[in-house]
Amino acid sequence: MSEFESMRAQLPASIMRGDVEKVLRAVMSEREPWEWFTWARIPFPSAVAILRALRDGNFLQSEHLTERGAALARELYVQAAPDLRCRNCMGSGTDWLALEKVYLRYLKIFEGRPRGEDPELDQGAMTPESLFRRLALMLQQGDVAGKNIAILGDDDLASVALALTGLPASVTVFEIDARICEYIATLARENNLDIRVVQQDLTRQLPRELLGTFDTFVCDPPETEAGLLLFVEKGLGLLRAGDAHAGYFGATVMEASLSKWKRWQMRLLQNHEIAFTHILPPFTEYESWPDEKPISDLLPLAHIAARPWYRFAFYRLETLPNFQPAQDFETELSKIFYFDEESYYEAFNG
């Protein structure tokens, strides 16, 4: 029996050879253990299961591969794949230095934001630098200046950053959390920013008069299949008919398998007149969140990360000339909407 076959026997059948290769490659490439999850590019619970199997099979000791682990890597033809992201833009391809003044103003506001994210609502904020990298990309694509922008869910205060640039024609936030709505509305008043806040549960219908009236939407959907589609298709319902309108959304491979990515992509391409113009590597980083947990039985991960490690890829889609805003709908979604078997929290169950 090969090294691979012997370790494979310890894993659930849903874990593929390619998944093991990815985790091995991440361990060989990254010194910071929490970074393994970004570069493994498979759902967090699967990566944790593989790390446990590697440890139990004596392939991994602390954060290093053992002799046996190295033999397994050779058997699978796995070698290190270093992080070659540009250090200036962290892989986003855009430079936000031109927005520095706006950034400094935003930073002050961001640091004063109320904490106590609600894990039930899958909240968590990206780092200000990440947000400004996104902003630079949106500017570069011409989706900000003079545009009516809709933000679906705004625990990052992206609306504030956008409004501070003074470039959009309008900024509208759809947010379920009354505290965030109130906070953004207050900020807008205090800083004389033109932001409209709509307290909105996205499973319910959007205000009819706002459908089909925006040029750009941005959202960070939950990572379940239904959750992502709900956010993005609500976004597509807000865009105006016709070409050259844009939608942006973050998606991670840490809580969504590539099979799920494929289902999203197919569904969006089949049902809407759009094309994906960008799927950028995970340059968006999340701040640590209140119930972030260590993995106590895995030594290198037994303390929570010192630096942000949870990252997102960033999608841009653009509408084609025949595009019509998606029909609005209501839906009954329970907890499954936020969490499924690929969610972060699954790794801590059982």
Added chain:
Amino acid sequence: MVVEQFLREAGVARGDLVRVVRALLEYSAPTGAADAWQVAGRANVPFAELVDILQKLHADRLLEYDAARMRLTPDGEALARSLDLAPTHDPACRTCAGSGVEFTQFAQALQEFAPLLAERPPAISSYDQGALTADSVFRRLARMYSQGDVAQKKILLLGDDDLMSIALALTGLPREIAVVEIDPRLCDFIAGVAAKKNLPISVFQHDAREKLTSDLHGAFDTFVTDPTETIQGLLLFVEKGLSTLAPGDGRAGYFGITLIEASLHKWNLWERHLLQNHAIVLTQVSAPFSLYAKGAEQVSVPQIDFAPLSRAPRAPWYRSSFFRIETLAEFVPPADYDTNPRDELYQDAESLDEAWALLARGEAQSPIVIPEEFLSASAERAAAATHGLGRHIIAEFWNCANELPLQGLDTAIEDAVRDARATLLDLRIRKFYPQGFSAIALLAESHLSLHAWPELGYVALDVFTCGQADPQKIVNSLEKHFRPQDTAFLKIPRGRARDIIASQVIQEGIAT
């Protein structure tokens, strides 16, 4: 309303005008005037349309130029403002030229590689050649390397006028490299360099329109190709690439696509077709960072009545986005195929050469013709999307005139099922005390259920069928049996019903 008039007269989309004017502003920002070829590269508008827009801007005195450089006139700046555009810089990262990666690690390989580009046989446009700059080759390579698709991998290059095979081999990382290339001069050149430098590259001279040799099928971890940009041309190259990948998950394919020769309409068709027909997923679509030396090498320049574009570009301007696809666990390499000779592989109405020829003749660009098989496939997809996995009808019968509905109900159901070309597997009818009855029919194609309240003259009917059986026919037959005066239906395409149920329920007000 200057903008509206301009768009009407020029017959262009607002989005495209915005892109061209924005590119003009960006490239004017540093020195006050923009290089026309750089604007053409940045605007992300098909070339012929770009020229139309620039010519019209010039004719309307919104744009002025000398030699290769252009600037907006004060009226042009006013137009920009009414498009909500202000002077701006392209925020592309200067450190990595927008690619998001660094390749300093490969400095030595680059040093060895760069001189080879000058020795390479000159590009021939009939092979759709036009090679990447050395930096762009290494940026692509760095992206591939950091995704784990290079080290210890078996890599296939499908067409290699960029000499990426040599760049890859010089890093010493891949396990094996194979090149499939139509041009015998390039084949000789690559084989010669490989022999001289002792690089692990196998070269196969081959026309990609014909089937590959069977030993290449399902044998590689990674493929890279720069396809032609007609609808079938791109699919031919990418699907050939897929046929060379080993089965299973975690293999990768890379290809470049432009917006200069392909509208987003084609992007949509390609993305959809590839996802639909293969167990793959799009994992990256980069910004258009890959620059081609094509322009700089161009011997002939387009004969266009627009001076700044009638001289050869001074620097690379033509660029493409780099796609990465990854295989899923269910992936099986598709069968290779010979091309249909009628397929247009190299040129269509959006191609650069075609655009130049049209512009020289003073003709307008004609829209892209979508091949018939795409339209029919797309209609089938649309039908499938509407029907979902099966069709479900929930029917309400009120004020039924048949006062003895139990009599002959079994025959009525059997006939209804037969008429709808469905197969009855089992039928149960149950009468309740003091009144009312239910019927359940198990069909090979799903089910039928019926609950009657004779005292109210009301029947609740539920018919669900998959495949070709038509549930509406069953409902219609049973309607004849019960003879209701009022009916209502809710049709649900099962399998894609989540949003539909919600919207129908709200529209028709059947549920609260």
